[in-house]
Amino acid sequence: MTSARSRKSGRARDERPERGIPEATVARLPVYLRALTTLSDSDVATASSEDLATAAGVNSAKLRKDLSYLGTYGTRGVGYDVNYLRYQIAREIGLTQDWSVVIVGIGNLGHALANYSGFASRGFQVAALFDVDPERVGEVVGDLKISALADLEVIVRESAVAIGVIATPAGAAQGVCDQLVEAGVSSILNFAPAVLTVPGHVDVRKVDLSIELQILAYHEQRKAHGFGALEAGAL
Amino acid sequence: MTSARSRKSGRARDERPERGIPEATVARLPVYLRALTTLSDSDVATASSEDLATAAGVNSAKLRKDLSYLGTYGTRGVGYDVNYLRYQIAREIGLTQDWSVVIVGIGNLGHALANYSGFASRGFQVAALFDVDPERVGEVVGDLKISALADLEVIVRESAVAIGVIATPAGAAQGVCDQLVEAGVSSILNFAPAVLTVPGHVDVRKVDLSIELQILAYHEQRKAHGFGALEAGAL
DNA sequence: ACGATTTTGTTCTCGCGTTCACAAACTTCT
DNA sequence: AGAAGTTTGTGAACGCGAGAACAAAATCGT
Numbered sequence: 001m002t003s004a005r006s007r008k009s010g011r012a013r014d015e016r017p018e019r020g021i022p023e024a025t026v027a028r029l030p031v032y033l034r035a036l037t038t039l040s041d042s043d044v045a046t047a048s049s050e051d052l053a054t055a056a057g058v059n060s061a062k063l064r065k066d067l068s069y070l071g072t073y074g075t076r077g078v079g080y081d082v083n084y085l086r087y088q089i090a091r092e093i094g095l096t097q098d099w100s101v102v103i104v105g106i107g108n109l110g111h112a113l114a115n116y117s118g119f120a121s122r123g124f125q126v127a128a129l130f131d132v133d134p135e136r137v138g139e140v141v142g143d144l145k146i147s148a149l150a151d152l153e154v155i156v157r158e159s160a161v162a163i164g165v166i167a168t169p170a171g172a173a174q175g176v177c178d179q180l181v182e183a184g185v186s187s188i189l190n191f192a193p194a195v196l197t198v199p200g201h202v203d204v205r206k207v208d209l210s211i212e213l214q215i216l217a218y219h220e221q222r223k224a225h226g227f228g229a230l231e232a233g234a235l
Numbered sequence: 236m237t238s239a240r241s242r243k244s245g246r247a248r249d250e251r252p253e254r255g256i257p258e259a260t261v262a263r264l265p266v267y268l269r270a271l272t273t274l275s276d277s278d279v280a281t282a283s284s285e286d287l288a289t290a291a292g293v294n295s296a297k298l299r300k301d302l303s304y305l306g307t308y309g310t311r312g313v314g315y316d317v318n319y320l321r322y323q324i325a326r327e328i329g330l331t332q333d334w335s336v337v338i339v340g341i342g343n344l345g346h347a348l349a350n351y352s353g354f355a356s357r358g359f360q361v362a363a364l365f366d367v368d369p370e371r372v373g374e375v376v377g378d379l380k381i382s383a384l385a386d387l388e389v390i391v392r393e394s395a396v397a398i399g400v401i402a403t404p405a406g407a408a409q410g411v412c413d414q415l416v417e418a419g420v421s422s423i424l425n426f427a428p429a430v431l432t433v434p435g436h437v438d439v440r441k442v443d444l445s446i447e448l449q450i451l452a453y454h455e456q457r458k459a460h461g462f463g464a465l466e467a468g469a470l
Numbered sequence: 471a472c473g474a475t476t477t478t479g480t481t482c483t484c485g486c487g488t489t490c491a492c493a494a495a496c497t498t499c500t
Numbered sequence: 501a502g503a504a505g506t507t508t509g510t511g512a513a514c515g516c517g518a519g520a521a522c523a524a525a526a527t528c529g530t
Contacts, residue, residue, distance in 0.1 A: 094456030
């Protein structure tokens, strides 16, 4: 409250700072949130941008600039109130509400995701699990029964599911994706090693385990190849 | 072969193109590689940058620029030889050799990773699994027995493991990381929701499932909040 | 053999994100 | 109260990556 009067650029209807937060910043907010939670659990009441930056593994100037997009929640000469800032970031991300997610494809990875406690603790409730294999339908994973893909649309609509997680093999991914979109899901987290095509209003994020390893391998190869240590110091 | 004579910038000792590939490009090479493999499996012999870009889900200009960092492997007026380009990218990433990886923390996620066939098929061989829990040591997962953490250093050195995967809870991650680094691992793929501190010569990549969901939630919230469709078209 | 066509490789421009550096604002000490 | 010390918020400079656009090089048809 008592929001700042210090805005310089006097454009009209420029009241809300939360107009456009850069994508790179959005990706870091969850990291800050986690750092704040850790600090809060250690009964730290206030933290400077330096402290926070260290805890989050980033540079302090970047952290301050990121936070400045949300508003002015710090106090000069003091730092940030840990719990207050935590709440503000959570609100900005949208974690003051609960989100329902469904997981499609209950193989090895789907199993792990269904049992992952980190989702529930951050406000993501797994509403249903799906698999194509009729053998698997009815099987209990975690505290949910696996449903048939045919029931996807009904369940998604009834539970107002906005986020779908795809953990199928690559070949099935696009089909499942289409079904999810058809059912009204507008955000998709894709673990399948496949490129998904979606309508413009749908967001897709991709997590690809073997790509990460390949990127590491590239750098590893370079290190081993005799560059680096030698050539770097030379000139 | 018959490599191009067309280099314009006549700087001396500028022979090798593979001096510095931008990080953003490196991250996309595995995607191209996968697209090429798919095409090759469909018996496609040649593909244009447009074809490849579509298959990889990127813009064709970006793809061409990315490939140009590796060398001139295309033929103007024709396109790229699928298998030849595939080999060149694989070589560049370092997939012409096999990489040994170890997985530490055989919980839900560790299990899934140990069984993930996508690793082996891309030249990543899981050399060993580790867990702190003495109950678990000796248990068979996939075709490997879980080893005790105490044996980590010996096994890592013997198998010349360069890449370690951390799938422990957050609290154990830094300790495990230190052990891996101590044992000589110089690339780490971290699934634990924690910030790792490592010496400069060690690469860390982080995969965080709940952060991905939180990023989706942010955008989802914005969509639902009445912006987007309405305000976007207005002015 | 030569023009028309295709498609690559590269140059150029633009925008985003990172980092530096500093004034403004707050606290604390005397 | 005033000076000294902290720490935030942000303006400005810089570097990297994305995309448009085009010239160079290869094929194809006649």
